[in-house]
Amino acid sequence: MSAKTVDKIATGVIILFAGIIVLIMVGLLGFILVRGLGHISFDFLTSPPETIREGGGIGPQLFNSLFLLVLTLIITVPLGLGAGIYMSQYAKPGRVTDSIRLIVEVLSSFPSIVVGLFGLLVFVNTFGFGFSLFSGALALTVFNLPLMVRITEQGLASVPLAQKEASLALGLSKWKTIRSVMLPIALPVILTGTILAAGRVFGEAAALLFTAGMSSPRLDFTDWNPFSPMSPLNPFRPAETLAVHIWKVNSEGLAPDAPEIAAGASAVLILTVLLFNLLARFVGRQLQKKFTASR
């Protein structure tokens, strides 16, 4: 066979494989949407699930997922920013910094189920937070923190050195320089990354099975006192999230319409994650524009 023929065949194979990837994506998305969209209704999104009868909804789960996401971000963002700032601005190159970097890398590759087990042992049992939104948020923080650190580092690395120098040369302290000059410029990168990370948190289930729990108390959506046990806002109540619900319905669901519920919930989950991705792109572009358009 001539070199030219081989070249043509190889190119064909590469294009074919690339096509397969696209097909997988289209098939996956198409399947979930076709199966799930029909099941999504206002009722489905707001009513509580049923255990053995059909017609159950995902209202509390959807609320739990969103609430848990907010809680997680409240804890993760400041910690991640702090640790990221330290790594990119204060850490002196050398052995200690290298080992911290290694540690962050190791933490980021821990399986999420192990993070969940750690949460069970420490947050749920040792600290006594029980199966609760708060334990779940802490577990997700552990799971998400390395990513947040990396995002912060990337954001700060995207700040031109000239900006940092200009501020320092004016006689501003390093901390003030970081806060008032560098962070605003790094914001588009950090915000975009955070939203994408939020999508990841939203879909995470393994770390939550043994921390936020697999059940949800009957919520009273008229009671917004965060200290009452039935209140949706109480962070110390167990909370099954949407992703956990999908898993549970699939593996031990007794309702006759379990596959439909799983499909509907999957579609909701996917659409939310898609929304996060679009939002990240949009926010990133808007902020970028705000900073550069007037040039």
Added chain:
Amino acid sequence: MARSNDSRRVKQHIIEEWIGKILTSLCIVLLVVTIFSMVYFVATKGLSSFFKNGVSLAEMLGGTSWKPEGEPPMFGALPFIFGSFATSMLAALISAPLSICGALFMVEIMPKLGKKVLQPAIELLAGIPSVVYGFVGLSVIVPFYRNIFPGQGLGILAGASVLSVMILPTMTSIATDALRALPSGLKEGSYALGATRWQTLSRTVIPTTLPALMTGVVLGMARAFGEALAVQMVIGNAPHIPNSLFQSTSTLTSVITLSMGNTVMGTIQNNVLWTLALILLLMTFVFVFVVRWLERRAIR
């Protein structure tokens, strides 16, 4: 001049500097403490089944019979270890050619179309939660295998198929970065000698980027190894080494997922699950070090 005047202001900005340093250091200390306590807790729990409950290490790693409630209880975890390795390796094997071809397509063949179609497709795949992969696996892949192969359709191949799609984004993006980082002179030299594109790719581009491509494969495998729910949903969960790719079996993560809620803290049945978690943890270290080793080779 800079040292002496106006001592009140001196204090203020020096205090501010310290506040910044202390706040950020606290965050990083918290992170480091978290990881060490994670290793510590999982290790003490995991080792207690050997030291407190007297399970033998040989039985754990070599035994093929898992009967925690049996009389006497048996704790042979080999089926799970085998299941984890088999699914993750097979997943990496399926995903590697796909992802490398995808990366070649995006960098070398049709960058424009790649950026417009393939890149978003891969980003989308990366965003899909693992339970959704599990759900799709359960409702599409498992019935498909059930129809054309003997058996239930559940098993290693179903797990590997689901995982291979899950790890595709990781592997593709690393391969893409590696190919993009290649100095263009290298390719031009080959083309100048009259080589075709495939000759250039197979003789120059792929060999030079091989360590980086391998990094992607190992990272993908690591992710597959640690994935719990998606695998648990399609693997079947029978505690034995299967005879075929389509026979129900288990992985380390699937056993932990299923049994952790049904055992009581501190009992031997619970402790052995922590031992399995410890094995997962140790494998993570192995993967991280392999990746580091490959990265060092890639730099050279």
Added chain:
Amino acid sequence: MRNIVMSTKDLNVFYGEKHAVKSLSLDFATKEVTALIGPSGCGKSTFLRSLNRMNDLIADARITGEIRIGDEDINHPKTDVVLLRQKIGMVWQRPNPFHKSIYENIAFGPRYHGIRDKRKLDEIVESSLRKAALWEETKDRLNRSALSLSGGQQQRLCIARSIAVSPDIILMDEPASALDPVSSAKVEELIAELKQEYCIVIVTHNMQQAARVSDYTAFFLMGEMVEYGATDQIFTNPEDKRTHDYISGRFG
């Protein structure tokens, strides 16, 4: 009588293994412009950056010798870098205004240094912009983004920004080389104006510019100072042959 505000003695700067500035001793006086000239990589920018300890940002930079301001060695470990830099303004080759409004660019420094009074800040903003010959062009749009200004305006804004914290010394690293000829001429005019009040050290590639704006000139070559003297003398009658060659354009 020259009023020396800053002097270096036997100053060496190393970047890792590289000996970038070799045993340099120079005096800088107030109301004078000193030009540092020489081919790329001769160490003139490195020297300039060591004067306000900007080289602290470079991990493997090492400095020996003395830089004195008044009776103080600025490389002393006890020196407060923040206060030091407040006394030394800096202007870069590329304009680097903060991504803030024109007003904020100027007010940012003084506010940090303790001036909270809005009226006082307004005054500083106006006077700094006036000194930088930018007031007339910007007084109606102080709240617009600094990035909306042209390159030349941005550079003058950066000069105004450094003046706003009332420094004694202004360091300029090729301040006009990234600008068009008209803007470049304006910056030169500005330097001549600012000379009335400040000690200015300017690094430049442009020989004519050095001849036009400076009172003293130092010629650098491969980390060493080959010749130093009054600008007239350096440009009309250099003592060293290498200076002569460089000025007449034989290399560099």
